[in-house]
Amino acid sequence: MRENEHSAPVVEVRDLRMRYGATDVLTGVDFTVGAGEVVCLLGPNGAGKTTTIEILEGFRQRSAGSVSVLGEDPSRATEGWRARTGVVLQSWRDHPRWTPRRLLDQMGGYYAPYGTAERPRPTPTEELLDVVGLTDLADQKISTFSGGQRRRLDVAMGIVGRPDLLFLDEPTAGFDPQARREFHHLVHRLADLEDTTILLTTHDLDEAEKLADRVLILAGGRIVADDTAERLALRAAIEVEVKWSRDGERFVHATQDATAFVHRLLDEHGAAVEDLEVRRASLEDAYLALVQRHESGQSDEAAQAFTEVI
Amino acid sequence: MASRQPAPTGSPVLHAVRLGLARGWAEFVQSLRSSQDQWFYLFTAFLAVGYLYLRRDTPVEGTDLMLPSVALPSILGGLVAFGLVIGPAYALAMEKEDGTLLRAKAVPHGLVGYFAGQLVLHSSSIVPQTVAVLVPSFLLFDGLMADPSGWFTVAWVLVLGLLATLPIGMMIGALVPGVQKVGMWGMLPVMLLAGISGIFYPITALWGWVQVVAQLFPMYWLGLGMRSAFLPESAAAIEIGGSWRTVETVAVLGAWAVASALVVPVLLRRMARRQSGSQVAAAREAATQWVK
Numbered sequence: 001m002r003e004n005e006h007s008a009p010v011v012e013v014r015d016l017r018m019r020y021g022a023t024d025v026l027t028g029v030d031f032t033v034g035a036g037e038v039v040c041l042l043g044p045n046g047a048g049k050t051t052t053i054e055i056l057e058g059f060r061q062r063s064a065g066s067v068s069v070l071g072e073d074p075s076r077a078t079e080g081w082r083a084r085t086g087v088v089l090q091s092w093r094d095h096p097r098w099t100p101r102r103l104l105d106q107m108g109g110y111y112a113p114y115g116t117a118e119r120p121r122p123t124p125t126e127e128l129l130d131v132v133g134l135t136d137l138a139d140q141k142i143s144t145f146s147g148g149q150r151r152r153l154d155v156a157m158g159i160v161g162r163p164d165l166l167f168l169d170e171p172t173a174g175f176d177p178q179a180r181r182e183f184h185h186l187v188h189r190l191a192d193l194e195d196t197t198i199l200l201t202t203h204d205l206d207e208a209e210k211l212a213d214r215v216l217i218l219a220g221g222r223i224v225a226d227d228t229a230e231r232l233a234l235r236a237a238i239e240v241e242v243k244w245s246r247d248g249e250r251f252v253h254a255t256q257d258a259t260a261f262v263h264r265l266l267d268e269h270g271a272a273v274e275d276l277e278v279r280r281a282s283l284e285d286a287y288l289a290l291v292q293r294h295e296s297g298q299s300d301e302a303a304q305a306f307t308e309v310i
Numbered sequence: 311m312a313s314r315q316p317a318p319t320g321s322p323v324l325h326a327v328r329l330g331l332a333r334g335w336a337e338f339v340q341s342l343r344s345s346q347d348q349w350f351y352l353f354t355a356f357l358a359v360g361y362l363y364l365r366r367d368t369p370v371e372g373t374d375l376m377l378p379s380v381a382l383p384s385i386l387g388g389l390v391a392f393g394l395v396i397g398p399a400y401a402l403a404m405e406k407e408d409g410t411l412l413r414a415k416a417v418p419h420g421l422v423g424y425f426a427g428q429l430v431l432h433s434s435s436i437v438p439q440t441v442a443v444l445v446p447s448f449l450l451f452d453g454l455m456a457d458p459s460g461w462f463t464v465a466w467v468l469v470l471g472l473l474a475t476l477p478i479g480m481m482i483g484a485l486v487p488g489v490q491k492v493g494m495w496g497m498l499p500v501m502l503l504a505g506i507s508g509i510f511y512p513i514t515a516l517w518g519w520v521q522v523v524a525q526l527f528p529m530y531w532l533g534l535g536m537r538s539a540f541l542p543e544s545a546a547a548i549e550i551g552g553s554w555r556t557v558e559t560v561a562v563l564g565a566w567a568v569a570s571a572l573v574v575p576v577l578l579r580r581m582a583r584r585q586s587g588s589q590v591a592a593a594r595e596a597a598t599q600w601v602k
Binding site: 050051054057059060079080082083086087089090091092093094095097098102106107109110111112113114157161169 | 321322325326329332333336337340341344405408409410412413415416417418419420423585586587588590591594
């Protein structure tokens with residue numbers, strides 16, 4: 001990485017808007033991604049994550065707002081820009097008659113004119129096959145691959161050009177737990193060893209917490225939270241929920257000082273208090289509430305409520 | 311920034327064209343090895359040669375030739391036109407849906423390579439298709455090639471026909487909304503055209519306006535060009551105007567080639583611009599439901 005790239009953000013999005021017909025999908029998205037960061041765009045299905053990432057990839061025209069990726073506007077980006085970005089696409093039946101080795105040789109070839117001394121392109125096919133664990137299948141027809149094997153090949157094709165910036169849209173959808181862990185390992189490796197900036201989307205909070213240096217939560221067409229997973233968790237955990245029952249009736253109370261509240265409660269009612277439960281709210285609770293409200297159609301309210309909690 | 315940019319602007323494009331040619335050749339070899347494609351070539355050849363064999367003793371009115379002599383070049387022209395329209399149309403419609411095209415779009419100058427590959431693949435596919443028909447025909451029938459110099463005409467008619475028809479296939483592939491629609495917008499019109507282009511019976515047997523329609527499209531001229539290559543000069547008597555109309559053949563096929571060379575890049579660029587991951591995902595969704 002070069003000096004000037006440490007200062008300038010790799011991705012800069014200001015007031016990004018997207019409208020399909022009469023529907024506003026993005027209503028003013030702002031965020032930046034710095035060089036070498038792993039940033040996760042988290043949000044319920046249908047929140048506009050894919051739309052956002054496709055605009056950044058240069059595959060979709062935005063309605064309004066300014067977007068700069070690696071110093072260029074993706075909607076008018078050059079092939080030189082293309083060479084510095086990688087996109088992990090989800091294939092399903094393309095190139096059935098090719099073998100991974102031949103396909104990676106072919107796809108990687110296009111990057112050769114864009115290699116530099118500090119970042120030679122493409123990544124040698126052997127190395128790539130090893131990284132994604134397809135060495136043993138290198139000469140098998142792709143049509144014989146299982147879903148998981150295909151996805152590993154997708155990743156290999158996304159990184160064959162040794163990108164400065166890698167886009168991953170729901171990369172682990174359909175992975176089994178083992179494949180998911182291997183994939184997480186691979187993302188860390190890319191970020192650490194290859195100095196690749198990574199922007200990925202997921203609807204899975206757990207995945208965002210595991211992978212990302214920073215989590216952006218997209219809801220109601222805008223970014224409702226932008227911080228490290230740890231700090232988001234701390235912020236969500238300020239409120240504590242106290243539940244109990246008395247005379248067969250259930251009670252719930254949210255408070256910031258649970259100890260004092262429980263003291264008062266027991267002083268007042270003593271043994272009449274049953275089934276006492278004190279639970280610190282987690283980021284997961286807040287996020288699940290957001291997803292639930294989003295799915296019942298109240299995406300604006302969901303976003304509002306979430307901002308209040310976090 | 312400057313040091314990272316590729317040096318000259320022309321060379322990465324040429325580089326991509328070279329990769330595309332290699333890509334097309336690899337896909338052609340894969341196609342030759344695929345039982346699916348072998349079956350297609352053999353099946354069409356079997357139908358064509360079978361038809362000629364059944365009618366081997368039928369004389370052609372107005373000439374002293376037997377039907378196979380006249381029908382073989384016509385069928386050959388029809389088959390080439392059919393393969394060069396339907397092949398690329400299906401390939402493109404399919405590869406729009408399955409993400410092949412999107413992959414090409416995601417690499418620098420990948421689309422240049424992709425389309426160079428398509429040209430090589432579909433052009434080369436003429437070879438197995440014609441060989442599969444010609445070899446058994448020459449073994450079974452006599453008097454097919456009136457004069458060996460006709461092979462030269464076969465070559466240029468094929469090249470010109472290729473340039474005229476292959477872009478039509480690409481246009482159809484670029485315009486159809488999905489693979490299932492290629493039948494309606496590709497297969498059906500080509501079949502209809504085959505019916506009126508003098509492939510199976512002389513065009514002069516049809517009404518005047520149908521003849522006019524047929525002569526607007528390349529298929530008739532491909533058939534005519536092929537007949538002019540295989541048949542003796544005297545056989546021209548049964549054609550429109552009693553001539554092989556070589557100048558007109560070159561003009562019509564050439565006009566299609568030039569016109570589509572102008573239109574197709576625009577169409578393909580427009581189509582490629584619309585490609586995105588969610589489009590591929592939607593097609594995938596639609597396909598799974600279609601199969602159910």
